[in-house]
Amino acid sequence: MWFYVFVSPWLVGFLVFLLGPMIASLYLSLTEWDTFTAPTWVGLQNYVTLLRDDPVFWKALWNTFYYAAISVPLGLALGLWLANLLNKQVRGQRAFRTLIYLPTLVPLVATAMIFKMVLAPSGPLNQLLGFVGISGPAWLLDSDWVKPALIVLSVWGAGGATVLLLAAMRGIPRELYEAAEVDGAGPIRQFWSITVPQLTPIIFFNLVMGLIGAFQIFSQVYILTKPVGGPNNSSQMMVPLLFNEAFSFYHMGYASAISWLLFAVILVFTLLAFRTTRKWVFYETEVG
């Protein structure tokens, strides 16, 4: 039984920090609890209120979708494009790659600080826009521009996808391109008919992981928007909402219910993504 001795750290951690808290969270989501008095059993009331009577929850859900649906594919598309350029015989390739990858090494809090400064109403971005005669919006303070601003921030990290896809591109057999060239296919045709299909498994994997990560966006919203969630909740998202309910208002039951709905959303999207793989993801093992 040495096995159980060796895995005991994980087993204890699983029971104490995961399974136990999950059961507690499920129970709490069926109660109303402010942490000062005993929890009151309310059944499914928290879920009903969230889904039927809470406009802020729906707004947060919509904003999270909006953010995830734009930032993740945009980052991947940009990464794919840049990786394809870097995969050519480029002089100074290491330097380009380093500059593109560097932003992804900056911790999120520092990134948020940088963008808080860049996107200030009279900050550098608006000064730059001013030079070309455009009067820029107040970005983080403007309910129409706060979400695009958060997307810009996420796209700054497109270097991660670039380097990953570049590594995958190097693994594509050269013979495929040689054959295509003999057949007279141009570089653009080769990109869409060889490079992209060969990369679909890795693109798919990163799309799923990226969406899961994007649904859980927190720090950027918390640091960059004031009040948290932006003017008129225009950038309120699932996790900041949950955080506020739990740690600002002590609505522990309500917040727990939000966490389970978040889990459900993530699960549905993950399953949906896997269901569609057959249509567009190309696995080499399936051929021949």
Place this chain on the structure above:
Amino acid sequence: MSVLIQAQTTAAEVAPSPGRGTRVLRAFKATPFTYATLTVVSALLSVPLVFVVSIALSSDQTVNANTFTVLPHEFHWENFVRVFGTELPMGRFLLNSVLISLGAVVGQVLSSGLVGYAFARLRAPGKNVLFMVVIATMMIPAQITMIPQFLLFKELGWVNTFLPLIVPNFFSNAFNVFLVRQFVSRLSSDIDEAAMVDGLGFFAIYWRIMLPMLWPILIAIGIFTLTHAWGDFMGPLIYLNDESKMPLSLGVQYITSTSQALQAPPWNSVMVGSILLTVPMIAVYYFGQRYLYEMDISGGSAGVK
């Protein structure tokens, strides 16, 4: 996610470029358009970083008047010194970050190695079921357990200490366990079987024979844990209220949020803080990237297919 991104970065350096053959194929020919695009994109992505350095070197007057420039036009190096003085507790923040991160790294390295080894080599009824549980737990978002964990740590009196941020790491993390298991599975079992015949116990085998072979993957896990703990914002935000307990990631944000609403934050000091937060991560990546390649084989392929 970032794990896998970082994991495969070094593969780019290992694999030869397909363009580097006897003859350059058309698909790999760089055109002036290629150079123009790469130059513009690299420049755009770098501008915020250049700004950070420029602002960090600006005087208070420049920052207040909002007259800083992209390229630094003044060099107030003393900004890097004074944040460690009495005015701002940046030194304290930095020390707290180091303590929390080191605690987390020690915990993950010790526990993940042991558990991953057991899943790869030891035999016991129920092992496969347990391993499926390990994999399944990776799908559960941290927010589900956030509230009960907070209540648990509050009950234990651990709020406003580093313990909630360090202790869970001593119970290993599913992804790290998975990585170690994959790594051990690729090692030949001849040596540890021979050691077993010689009468060595499992723990001695682990400690004297496996551990020396495991260190590349343990260093990689250490790097991931360090990166995560160093940059973590939500954890410290939930558990640490005293300024003297805050790590740099929370402290930098704290400086901007406590300045008066009408008064602009002390951007030069904030950017010095951001640089202090970033430079160790660049250094860790630079010196550690060859170890991150270890993850490419195990993590990458298993994740993708």
